[in-house]
Amino acid sequence: MIIRLIIAAAVLYGLFRFVKYVQSKPENERRSYYITLLIGLAAAGLVLLSVTGRVHWLAGLIGGAMPFVRQYVMNHVYKKLSASNGNEQQEAPRKETPAVDMNESQALAILGLKAGASADDIIRAHRSLMQKLHPDRGGNDYLASQLNAAKELLLKNHT
Structure with a gap:
């Protein structure tokens, strides 16, 4: 019983630290972190359910692989879109500040x-x-x- 409480406390502390970390990020980047958190929690929940015997082990395995598959698919889609636009090797041009002449x-x-x-x-x-x-x-x-x-x-x- 005490081990479960320690594990639950560690998980809650990890979630707290993750949310604090995400809040320090710019607002336009936060959504992807929260989506990753939700997918990771869903995957961890499926793995936990499969370990306790409440879900078939195959569903737990598929659920545990979800975050990795998402990352692979997103990278693959991004590369395909970049290649189709002809921008694969080019980065977005940086906004240059004009030269300042002052004494x-x-x-x-x-x-x-x-x-x-x-x-x-x-x-x-x-x-x-x-x-x-x-x-x-x-x-x-x-x-x-x-x-x-x-x-x-x-x-x-x-x-």
Whole structure:
């Protein structure tokens, strides 16, 4: 009886950790993790039922293979679709940020610094502004690229 409780606690803890892990992922990736979780739980349930004799062993074997078959089928379908589009070797083009032309006074103004700022001040100001203006936190790519370019220019001129 105590062994069953320990196993149940371990399973519940594993589910809790998995859900916490999935919640840390971007929202557009969460669905695939939850689908994988459901298929895995269904497969584990079938295996458990077959081990306890409530389901035929063949059904348990098929159910246990479901996650692996799903992964194989999804990879196979993706490769077929990529090959039919002629994109098998090509990746999606990365969005390039435009080159930023600025001088030192503009870079200082962007970071809110005065002339003669130390490297630590530059890094601290960049980090503070980036936490507010990062694209993942409601900012946009243009502002982030301006901050990065200002930091790089000032650090390059500082040494």
